[in-house]
Structures are given as C-alpha cells and as structure tokens.
Amino acid sequence: MRNLKRALSLLLSSAMVLGMLVMGSSAASYTDVTSTHNEEAIEVMKAVSVMVGDENGNFNPDKTVTRAEMAAIMANLLNLDYDYYTGAKTSFTDVPEWASKYVAACQANGIIAGYNSTTYGANDTVTAAQAGLMMMKALGYFQYQGDFEQDWQLATIKQASKINLYDGVNSNATDALTRNQVAQLALNTLEATMVDFTGELGTEVKLPDGTTIQMNYRSEYSNRAAKGGYDYTTTAGTDDNTLQLAEELYGNDLKKTATSDNFGRAADQWKYKTVTVGTYSDKADATYTSKVSRADLYNLVGKSVYDDLTKSQNPSTLTVTVDGKSIASPNVTDYIDKNNTASIGNPAATGNSSSVEVYIDNDTNDVDIVIVNTYLMKASDDYNSKNESVAANLVGTVGVSLKAGETPISSDDFAVKNVKEDDYLLVTLAGSTDSNKEIQSVEPATVITGTVNSYSVGNNVTIDGTKYEYSFSAPTDSGHDKNVSFEIGEQTTVIVDNNGYIMYVDEATVAANKYVYIAEIGSQGAFTSQDFVGDAYFMDGTHKTINLKNKFSDDSSVTKNTTGAWYAYTVNSSEVYTLTKLTAGAAENNTGSVTSTTAGTLVKNGNVTIGIDKGTGTAIKANNSTVFVVVDDDDNVAVYTGVSKVPTIKANTGKTVTANYVVSSNSAFAKYVFIDASDAKIDDATTTSSDFVYLLKYDSTNKDADKNDYYTYKAIVNGEEKTINLGENFSNSETCFTLYTDVKYDENGYVDSMNVVDSNDDYSQVTLSGGSSSGIGYEDGILTTWKDNFVVDQNCKIYLIAADSNVKVDAGKSYEVSANISANTLYTMLKGYKLTGNYFAQVNDDTNTLTTLYVYISATAAI
Structure with missing residues (x-):
C-alpha cells in the first residue's frame, strides 16, 4: 500500500462527486442529513476528505453506492496515490473512465477484486459483504485464499462481526449499501485494530489437472503493535498498545475524546488537526417520547441494576439531567421503582413529547437519565x-x-x-x-388549522377528526395553552411539535365563557378604585363575587345596585374584571327580557319559545345551541345547552319568572339566557335509573360535537370499574369515594343528577377516623368494624378502594380498586392497621345480611 498524501482537485465532474470531495462546510450543513442518519460517521468522513456532499450541498445519504464509487471511497480512505494510475489500463472492461484510476489503485494494493479477470461490476451496487471485505483487507485480514475456507462471504461476515465492523450499519450480507451505511462502515474501520498475518502458509501442491492447493495452511492474524506514540483516543487509560487504522493513516491528526454533550449525554468529540469536527452522543439503551413511569424504567434496567443503585454500601450511580441541568442527588425511587406508575421525577419530569434517554453502564450498573424538552x-x-x-x-x-x-x-x-x-x-x-x-x-413547527369537533380541557382537542394531545413542555399563556375552551364547529389553529403534540393554541374561537350575567353591581364601601364588585354568573355555572375595574365609579347608574344584565368581560392577572355591557339594539349582540304571567310557564322542555305564557317583555326563540343558566330556590346553578335539555320552568302561585337573554343581531335565536327560578318550579324531564355510581376520581372536562359540556370521572358503576360522564349540572370537583344512586341520564347518556345513598336505599355511610378502634375484624362469616357487626351474605359484593401505600401495590397510582373480593380477603389486606376513610354498607332488611360493601382507605397506621 502506498501511503502517499495527495491533494484532490475541487473541480470534479458531477459523476465523480458521489464518492469524492467537493466544497462543503460540515455534515450539519447537509439539508438531507437528519438525526436518523449516521451523523457522526458522515461528519468525520467529510473532515478527512473521504466522503463529502455534492455541489448542491447534499450528502445523498440514502443513495446506494456502486462498486466503482466504493473503489473511489477506498482510495480516499487509504490515501492511495491513485493519480499515479491515471491513464492506466486494467484487465476490467466495464470500468468507466472516471473510475479507472481508483479501481486500478485499489486492485494494485489488494483491496478489490473483480467477478472474473475482465468484469469488475462497476455499476453494480456494492453489498455489505463486498464492502466489508474491502475494509477488512485494508486492516490486514484475508491476505490469502485459505482465509476464506469454503465461502468467502460467510468468512467475511463471521470475522467482521468479531471486530464489530458492522455496528450501526444495519444491513444483511447481500443488501446494497447506502452512502449513510458506507460512512458508518468506514468510521468503524478507522477505529478497528490493524492485524498482521502470523499463521502458517503451508505448502503449495499442484494437482494433475493443473490447479494449485495450499496444504497445511493455518489462518492466524495478530494485532499490530502501536507505533510512534500514536493514540487516536485521548481518554486516560484507553491506550491499548495496538495500532488502529486511524493512527496508521492520520497519526495524531485525528483524535476522539470522551466527553459529554450539552444535554449531559456521554459523548465523543472528534477533532481533525486543529478543527473540531463535532460532538456526538452515545446511543441510548432506550428512548421515550411520552410519559415515562418509574415502573417503565424499573422494567428497563431490571432488578440487579436497581438493587445496585439502592444498596447502602457503594451503590451504583444515578445521574439525571434535564435540558442540560443536573438534578442534585436524585432519589432513585423517584425515577426507578417497581410497580409504580407515577411519572419519573419529583415533581413529574416527563410527559407528551419529552425525550427521555436512558443509558446503562453494563460494567458498573450506573444509570444516566437525560431529559430533553x-x-x-x-x-x-x-x-x-x-x-x-x-x-x-x-x-x-x-x-x-x-x-x-x-x-x-x-x-x-x-x-x-x-x-x-x-x-x-x-x-x-x-x-x-x-x-x-x-x-x-x-x-x-407544524401549523394545524381546522374545525373543532370536540375537546377535553387540559388534555386534547379533536380537529377535523384527528385528536391532538397537549405537549408536556407547552408554554403557559392564558388563552393559548391547554386550558383553552373552544367553540365546537368553529375554526382553530394550533401549533404542534414533531410528535404531533400541541405546543400552542394560536387562534381559537373561544367558548362562551367570555360572557357573564351580573345579577347586581354594588360597592363594598366608599367609592374607591377597589370597592366595586359584581354578583356574577358564568357560562360554566360558576357563581361568585368578582372585583370590578374602577371605571364604574364614573357611572352612577352602575354603582347603585344595578339590576341584572349581560356583559362581555376581560380579566387581568389580579382577577380584576373589566365589563362591557351588552345593550338592546347593539350592532353585534342585542339583549332583552321576557317575564311570564303570574304562575305562568316561561320555558318548556323541547319548546323553542322563551316566554310561552308571556306577561311583559319580548318573547324570543331558542335552539339546541342556546345556553341557559338557571338558578333555583336553593341558589344552585345549572347550565343547560339547547331546548332539548332545558327543563320546564313555571312560576309559582302568585309569582312571575323572568328570562334575560342575549341574541345576535343576525339571528332570531337567543345565544345565552339567564333565568332566576327562585320563585318557580323546575320540572326536569330526565328519568331516574336504578344505577349505583361510586365516584373514584375526576378525569377531564370535555365538550362534544354538539357543544355539550361534560365531566369525565373514573367510577365503579353497578360493580364495574369504568368512566362515566357527568353533564352540565356538575363540575370538576364532585365528591369522590362516595356512592350515589337516583342517577338520572339525559339523552346524550350524561348524568343529569344523582344523590348520595342513604337509609332509603338500605345503605349506611360510616366514617373511619383512624382511631385505636378503627380496625377491621373477620371470623366465621362475621365482619366487624368499630360500629357494625355484619353477617356477610354468601353473594356479598365487596370493593376495596385503597389510596394508602401500605395497602395498594402500585405506588404511582392515587388509588387501587380490588373488586369482588371476599370478606376474608378484605380482612387480610387491612388487618393490623388503624384505618382512615369510610365505607358504604348495604344490608338486606329481610335477611339482615351484608350484601354490598364499598370500603375506602385514605390512610393507615399500625395498631
């Protein structure tokens, strides 16, 4: 091999640039190279002028490489004096003129061979086995025919695998290689150790037919000793006293240094002469792009690694970095914990679109967790x-x-x-x-614009039939973040990341919570800038007193206990509201009112008219998009959307009832209606079921395609653990770990109302206070608590809802349900503890036996 330095002209033909040198800055400037390609190899190959991009600044990583191009790459890699072979003729008749000197140089140095004496296969794609053989010959392997035994391809793959030559190449022996794969193969070769033949050649024997065979040949190759103090790696302790191809070719000019990148990943930095090529992180053992639980990482690392991380003496090391910031002294069980489905970190450190990379050192059992948002x-x-x-x-x-x-x-x-x-x-x-x-x-970023079909506040929004969830690292920005409420059927624009998670709501037609009905405006004291308050009813059913901006001090008609009216509003970060009154005859939103006759019907379920028995004012029509805010005689607020949902409201004897409404100037139907029904009867049109609903946990706030608001809860419904949707009469803060019955559903299947079980349902509710007598006992069919001695029916249904870590298995869950367990199992799980929580027990009046029991445990203490 002639190791002669050469200068390559930058003025190459377009046919030659596929495997040759052209101008370019770095692989990072290749617009067609992405993180899915072998960036490290591509950049190092460019730095040492082995493989670079074309005149358009592209590397063409996915283009396959021909055998002619492979010869040019090998000539570049090995610094062969190919110009010496310009104009030289080879025995091959199928080599294009531009490639002849590269093929000739490689042939002369024993790097390549043809299919036969005249055919090289220049335009054929090079396979993994063929390219691997060329690389291994450069390292010193396969110097004699006897090295191939019976199958050259099998011998090549076998030896290449021993020295990890195909790491990161991801190809089968006969697959055509791409430029991306060849770059990785070339880098692996530079880092491989060179060898010399130390076997025995044996004796050549000529057979009668004229062929020659090698008798007693012994194939053996030994690592070549280091020379000249060369060491392409600069990390202490890595000098192996052997010679790598990078050291043979570049001496001390090409260096690789172990370091870490800006995110905290273990990495290698390459430098060629005085120029830093780049820093390239190690490949993670696992990468996640959504919520990662502690159990996920436990299952990944395994018990042995976990035990080493948590042992008291000389434990392995856990390091955690988030966007390059090191987490001080991370607690192992905050990140790795068996049967714990909580998100890693404390507080939670990951969610949708967070990149979580886990690196495990198999020698030390150290674990590095790198989080990139x-x-x-x-x-x-x-x-x-x-x-x-x-x-x-x-x-x-x-x-x-x-x-x-x-x-x-x-x-x-x-x-x-x-x-x-x-x-x-x-x-x-x-x-x-x-x-x-x-x-x-x-x-x-990717911009998505379309029609809102449905949404769940804080979780997702469905646009043109595709559901988009929010990113964990999405910014907080009022009106643009995950807390936005949308108008169903209207256009919206959201910004999503590469994984399709919402980063930002750019433009949204926000739902009707920008309007409020103010029953009264008044002053808390002297007329100062902080004194004005409003009795406000919002579109989601919220009723509260709000602080108003001081502009009302200039309007005496507003500050003197003004009667009810509709307003548009904005609110600042100090929770001070600015109101703009909606008035009759306004260009956009007109207002009006209608009052029933004495004891008359104002609205009727399913009827479009507001003001059926009209006394005074102007009757108006409603439709299934009209939002009704109704206050009953107990000051409870209910919100109904549409005439099919609003109950019939009829004034009490001797009383009237009034509807205050907002109607668009271009519509005959009311948009929003406020009714104070404290002097009226509200006749709900829904029907009562026999269902029993045990609420477990609030899940999400949603709006369906018909603009109906509903709240999803996790629940046990008639003994089955599932989700249940509560309608607009509810909120996101209903009392959980409580059993309800008298469940009414509307036509959408949403719960319209329900009541806590009581003695009329043969149920008793008992609080467990955590005192010394608050344990549980069981023997011979008798279940005992501090208050009750139950004879357990043989078909008794028992549900244990455990929120305490002494009882539940999965520490990452806020609760666990054990359904249809026996009384003895319940006792076994709870014995030895003082209990805090409650239970709902149903006893059959006829048999006086316990038929159903729900037990909720929020805390325990050893007795």
Missing part, C-alpha cells in the same frame, strides 16, 4: 440577510430563559434563512441553570 419560539421579523440572522423570542411562560446573546438566531448555526415574521420554531435548549439556556436545535 422541546420549546416554542416565534419569529418577530423576517430573516435579515444582511445580519444573517432572525429575531425570535420564547413563547409564553416555560420556566426557563435564554442566555444573553442567544437571539437573534444566526444562520451560521441553524437553518433559518427561510424564516418569516410570526413563524413558529421548535427549539431545544441546554444549560446548567434555568436562566442560561443556549439554543441547541431549531426547526420549523
């Missing part, structure tokens, strides 16, 4: 070609801030030349503290 920036101007940068800012509140000088974003660092004003950008950030983050990556 995606953040959102918005361009404040077009890309400035003069300054070669674009100005952009982080969107909303995200708990971190950028280091000074990180903006504007330079096109020298990131591909931002096509960014326009108001474009959204997805960025990753890293820094040792939350206040000094540096931008690590920039790419355009």
